[in-house]
Amino acid sequence: MSASLTRVVAALPLPAAGWTRSTDVVVVGTGAAGLMTAVALADAGRAVTVVTKGALGDGSSAWAQGGLAAVLGPDDDADLHVHDTLVAGAGLCDEDAVRTLVAEAPAAVALLQELGARLDLDADGRPALTREGGHSRDRIVHAGGDASGAEVTRTLGDALRARGIEVLEHTAALEILRTGDGRVVGLRVARIEDGALVDAGDLYAPAVVLATGGYGQVYAASSNPAGATGDGLALALRAGAEVADVEMVQFHPTVLWCGPGAEGQQVLVSEAVRGEGAVLVDATGRRIMLGAHPLADLAPRDVVSATIAAHLRATGEDHVFLDATHLGAEFVARRFPGITAACAAAGFDLSREPVPVAPAAHYACGGVVADLDGRTTVPGLYAVGEVACTGVQGANRLASNSITEGLVAARRCAALLSTEMATSAGVPATMTGTAGALDPAARPALAAATTRHAGVVRDAAGLTELAGLLGALPRTGPDAVLDAAAVETTALHTVATLLAAAALTRTESRGCHRRLDAPGTRPEWQVRLVHRLDRSGHVHTRTEPVRTLAAAQVVA
Incomplete structure (x- = not known):
């Protein structure tokens, strides 16, 4: 079936390029996927230039609280992780991609540790594991209690700096350069100064890797940082790439409710809090997830968000409550120091009172059509992490599969580009489109x-x-x-x-x-x-x- 549905911008009014430089690979974005791609490419001997519109490490990865999903526990196995992912994905997962992710996740965690990641460990010195919604076993690796994404970003950022990889910070990726037959030959960029685009130029490269994250800022309230504006998806689409499953936006069910009309990035209360025993209740203290799903408060995120939304429609209320008081103040403060501090800054005590929560936009399950090696439908264009739609997430992402997928895809993409890549960029064609x-x-x-x-x-x-x-x-x-x-x-x-x-x-x-x-x-x-x-x-x-x-x- 093919139908022309609507119309969007096909080309930007680009500033003229005042300079050109050449490199082997341009990586756009410095979240977990982009950083890992750059580090792995540098280790393979490739010249890499990294472009980010903010500072190094800005992006959604640094805000991730939960952790990385990987089969590491003695009571766990790959088939269980695959099954949990497929169930959460509601029939739209690519099973081959899911099995690859699950098989390679433990090695991705081990590599992080080799690079110096300070993971939370158990009494035997192995990564401590917890559980989140949709998982049938404890398999979430975490760091700093609830600062897993920040630790992953710190680790990979340090590795990038140690390798001397060139990073163009506060630089906008404007348009993917292509030859007349559609092959990628580079990227036009411009430095951002006080919102203006200055010093535009062309980075020539036979491969461009998009690792720009999602598009949570398309909503008024989101757990995503301000930079999550879908830049990579729009770039890829204008360059001729296909995108898929854009309607599959995951809403995190427990985002701190700070009043009607709250806008911008909101405080996320990790699913790991429910993984440790917190429950969702209404204003009377009644648990709202009992009977809604066999896993109750640890049901997949789409189920929990939909249940909360139905409750709010039926009652006219603005929010429900997350009750962690029975876990004990000492445990809550030690296990979730960042969340405790964020709640306190908003005037709530997570350990002593149920805190108000409601769903907010969180993760884009759709994106640029790609395989787990990062290949898109455009030669020379690759996509890894949240910007990509690999089939792993399906119609609903299983908790903590995202950073894991970003790291696995990044390593596979870098391995591919270390052996299979054109030796020169070629000449870009004149851009077309109004x-x-x-x-x-x-x-x-x-x-x-x-x-x-x-x-x-x-x-x-x-x-x-x-x-x-x-x-x-x-x-x-x-x-x-x-x-x-x-x-x-x-x-x-x-x-x-x-x-x-x-x-x-x-x-x-x-x-x-x-x-x-x-x-x-x-x-x-x-x-x-x-x-x-x-x-x-x-x-x-x-x-x-x-x-x-x-x-x-x-x-x-």
């Missing part, structure tokens, strides 16, 4: 509308209204001066437009995607929605069968 960008003033309305109509639950009427609003947002013309805010707003508009179109097309409820007007999971929709962009900016969508289907029970 240039334009979204007016940055449209960003608040975009985020508010996406939150209202494409949140934990959606319906056709709201999604249709969202699509109409997005289509009417003001754009600048080809002669406008591009700045950093316009780049981000244009990327968010691209993401929101695809999200609305895909969610409207998928007339069922599956994983993260919940339709009030189509509550059942339908077998004919056990397919991926794949999008591509033509030169005029029209988005074309087709369905694609999931490559391998497992006999896992789908929890609707």
Whole structure:
């Protein structure tokens, strides 16, 4: 099936390049996936240039509290981890990719330790393990209690600096350079100074690796940092790559509720708190997850978020409560020091009172179509981490599989590029397509509308209204001066437009995607929605069968 659904920006009004440089590989992004890719490439003898629009280590990885999922416990095995991932993924996982991830996860954890990661250890000196939602065994490796992502980022950042890898900080990735036949030959970038784009130039390279993270900022409230604006997805789409499963946005069920109208990055209360025994309750103290799922408070995230959303619709309340008081103040403070401090800063005592929580946008299960080696549908373009859609996450990510996937994919991508890569970049073709960008003033309305109509639950009427609003947002013309805010707003508009179109097309409820007007999971929709962009900016969508289907029970 192929249909032209809607239209987005096909080309940006780029600043002229004032310089050129050559390297073997350009890596965009400095979260866990980008850092590991760069380190592994350098160890393989490749010249690497890393580009990040913020400072080194900025991104969602550093905020991750839970940890890394890996089979390390004596009562665990690979088949159980695979099964848990497939069940959480609700029928859209690629089983081959999942099995590869599970098989290589322990080695990724071991490599982190070799690089100096200070993981939390048990009495025998092995990585301490805990449990999170959807897992049938304790298999979450963590660090600093609830600072796992920060420790992973610190470790890999130190390894990158030790290898002398070139990093262009506060630098925007604007457009992927390609030859006339579509092969990648580099990236146009510009330095960001007070929001302006200055000193634009071209980095020539036969391989560009996108590790730019997700697009949580398409919503008004998210656990993601401010930079999670979907830049990589928009870059790849404009370069001819396919993207898929954009409607599958995971909402974390326990984000600290700090009042109506809260915007921007919100305080996440890790699923590991429930893994240690905390429970979700309503205003009367009644546990809301009992009877909702066999795993109760440790059900997969889509189930917990949907249950909370249904409770809030039925009661008219703004939030539920997470009760960890029975765990003891000493244990809570020691096991979750960061969360305890964040709650205290907001005026709540996690150890002595139930704290208010509600779902907020957290993780993009969809993204640029890629395999676990990072290959996309465009020669020379690779994607790893949250920006990629490998089939591992399916319709709903199993907790703590994300950093694990980023590290596994990064190592595999680097291994591939150490042996299979063109020796020179080639000559970029003249860029085509009518240039334009979204007016940055449209960003608040975009985020508010996406939150209202494409949140934990959606319906056709709201999604249709969202699509109409997005289509009417003001754009600048080809002669406008591009700045950093316009780049981000244009990327968010691209993401929101695809999200609305895909969610409207998928007339069922599956994983993260919940339709009030189509509550059942339908077998004919056990397919991926794949999008591509033509030169005029029209988005074309087709369905694609999931490559391998497992006999896992789908929890609707």
